[in-house]
Amino acid sequence: MIRGFEELESLVRKGARKRLVLAMAEEEDGLKAALAAAAQGVVELVLVGNPKAVREVAAHEGLELGSFRLVPAEGEKECAARAVELLRAGEAEVLMKGKTATSALMKAVLDSTGGLKGPGLLSHLTLIQSAAYPKLLFMSDPGLNIAPDISAKAAIIENAVRAVRKLGLYKPKVAVVAAVEKVNPGAMPATVDAAALSKMAERGQIADCLVDGPLALDCALSDRACAVKGVGGEVAGDADILLMPDIEAANIFYKTVAFFCDARMA
Amino acid sequence: MIRGFEELESLVRKGARKRLVLAMAEEEDGLKAALAAAAQGVVELVLVGNPKAVREVAAHEGLELGSFRLVPAEGEKECAARAVELLRAGEAEVLMKGKTATSALMKAVLDSTGGLKGPGLLSHLTLIQSAAYPKLLFMSDPGLNIAPDISAKAAIIENAVRAVRKLGLYKPKVAVVAAVEKVNPGAMPATVDAAALSKMAERGQIADCLVDGPLALDCALSDRACAVKGVGGEVAGDADILLMPDIEAANIFYKTVAFFCDARMA
Incomplete structure (x- = not known):
């Protein structure tokens, strides 16, 4: 790792x-x-x-x-x-x-004729190194996919998993981030997407990674937050990859780390 | 201030x-x-x-x-x-x-009978003090309103403006945050909301504050980012209050600052 x-x-x-x-x-x-x-x-x-x-x-x-x-x-x-x-x-x-x-x-x-795009979905992956977290943290997608649906989110995860595998990180832990840990079907579609993605990974529809969500950011990254909130699982508190609910959340996350925090980013 | x-x-x-x-x-x-x-x-x-x-x-x-x-x-x-x-x-x-x-x-x-709610919209306001920013920064809404529409966002701004006024901050600068500065009516509803809110403030429909958006977080807080991107206005680079597009973005912003950054929050 x-x-x-x-x-x-x-x-x-x-x-x-x-x-x-x-x-x-x-x-x-x-x-x-x-x-x-x-x-x-x-x-x-x-x-x-x-x-x-x-x-x-x-x-x-x-x-x-x-x-x-x-x-x-x-x-x-x-x-x-x-x-x-x-x-x-x-x-x-x-x-x-x-x-x-x-x-x-x-x-x-x-560009459809002269461009580089293959058949798959193109997504933007960033990485963050911060003293606050004991390993490199990957995050997607702050720059390309605006409001991905569940299928597009699955493709973004697959892209990220392929990328981190090239860096020698196998079976990465993917946290699907939302504002809460409870699935709220009426009001919070991001939590439903997260639940669907978790199950898709369980069923092998998203391969080579562990996926869990919905997780608020604190429970994605901090064991202590998980203990306080009573959230378990292999991913919680130990995420390698954060999947953000949409471009606003991802972009704001990225720029917050860049602006307020002493971190290295790429 | x-x-x-x-x-x-x-x-x-x-x-x-x-x-x-x-x-x-x-x-x-x-x-x-x-x-x-x-x-x-x-x-x-x-x-x-x-x-x-x-x-x-x-x-x-x-x-x-x-x-x-x-x-x-x-x-x-x-x-x-x-x-x-x-x-x-x-x-x-x-x-x-x-x-x-x-x-x-x-x-x-x-609670509708025993609770505290008046006729207005209730919203959650947080504040952040960070060495990265020269003044207190307020942000709404990370905890109550899930996917506010334009009217609800206007009410959230008004609540925030009333709160900061109690702290002696008159005519605060409100940045309506999105992922970009351009209005993108087809794909990014948050940018349309931001434009509408800016105009509402200009027309006096939201009082006692300056409102500008859409602004990505870097242009809301950094003069340098504004210069690079060619973004002007009185609010850009000098926001007092950040209005986030929805609860996911707000909640993730708040927890990112708390987790990664050396900042004081309330």
């Missing part, structure tokens, strides 16, 4: 070096991070953007562009399309956002 | 001393906190619960019960009802939860 970003990094180092494409590279934070990863040998770099602007940003930040491939493109739409093309062509494996808005990049990724 | 719990405490000290009733007092954390507030002269205390159990908890914790009134009642239902009765009768002004579940206490509060 991976307990922090350091272990994650060493795992990445062990694998084959990935080629990373930075879409619209003329943005200082993104460029700095991508160059740092390349300098550490974690990735090879392909930069997409206005060559003059990229070189200006690099010069201004005192960054060495080295011999990285620089694919010329203008504006966020073209940069996004060009970056996605490189991934389709197998010339890169990892997509990173530079100055493009997330929406522009996602439009290119999801 | 109140910037922290210390100022809040000194404000409470200046007012007339309130009588606080602790429902089902045989619970150590609640009893300890209530006795500490009484010892500091902030409140007078009325304890409701099983007298023997209350005395045992006090003895076990080394707490002096002093001469506080102890109203006998058995079990959470009776304790809740008795505590609410004392408030109705004007023998106490503040209700505090001891060993009763929130649901049991709220049932007594909302």
Whole structure:
């Protein structure tokens, strides 16, 4: 089990070096991070953007562009399309956002002809390392699926389970988060979804993980809260993956941790 | 403007001393906190619960019960009802939860004959003091209104505005939180609610506050995020009150701050 970003990094180092494409590279934070990863040998770099602007940003930040491939493109739409093309062509494996808005990049990724989308549902998974929790915590979906129904939530769980398996975490514990632990069919549809997902995992309809919910956040993460509330089970208090009820809850959770808390996120 | 719990405490000290009733007092954390507030002269205390159990908890914790009134009642239902009765009768002004579940206490509060509910909507307001934010931050509603419609959200804002006014905060800035800043009528009803609430405040339908939304959490609280995203206005980056889209988002926000962050909450 991976307990922090350091272990994650060493795992990445062990694998084959990935080629990373930075879409619209003329943005200082993104460029700095991508160059740092390349300098550490974690990735090879392909930069997409206005060559003059990229070189200006690099010069201004005192960054060495080295011999990285620089694919010329203008504006966020073209940069996004060009970056996605490189991934389709197998010339890169990892997509990173530079100055493009997330929406522009996602439009290119999801484009029905030139995009990357396979038959499955695409979802957004984030990870958090915090002193408040003894292991890495994954959470979905703060950025793509707005109001997933039960089937879409099952697909989001499956995507997350596949992703954490690549990090060596088998049979992860998935907490389906709501505001309470009781199923409230009349007023709280999120609790009904959670119950259905728990049973689907029990019946093998969602594989390779343990799923339990509804769990409020405290019972998902804290044994003490479970003891006080009398909530049991293998997942409660020990979640690896949090499935949030909808994009608002997920997005607010993510930004709360980023804004208020001393945590590392990706 | 109140910037922290210390100022809040000194404000409470200046007012007339309130009588606080602790429902089902045989619970150590609640009893300890209530006795500490009484010892500091902030409140007078009325304890409701099983007298023997209350005395045992006090003895076990080394707490002096002093001469506080102890109203006998058995079990959470009776304790809740008795505590609410004392408030109705004007023998106490503040209700505090001891060993009763929130649901049991709220049932007594909302009881149509013996409860405390007036004609308006009842909502739950919390406050947060964090080093990450330069002033007290209020948030509603993590515990009572499950999926408020636009009218209910307007009433929740009004309740919050009335409460913060009692703390000397006039014309508070209310951020209506969503996952994004753009209004998305097809897919994100929370953004439409936010737009409607903003306009209602502009038209004077919600008084004594500034309302803006939709704002993602980062733009509600951070000037820097607003600058990056190009979001303006008087509320953005400087919110006093966060209105959350529904109980899941609010509850998860609240518990995230409590679990991951070094913050003081009430």
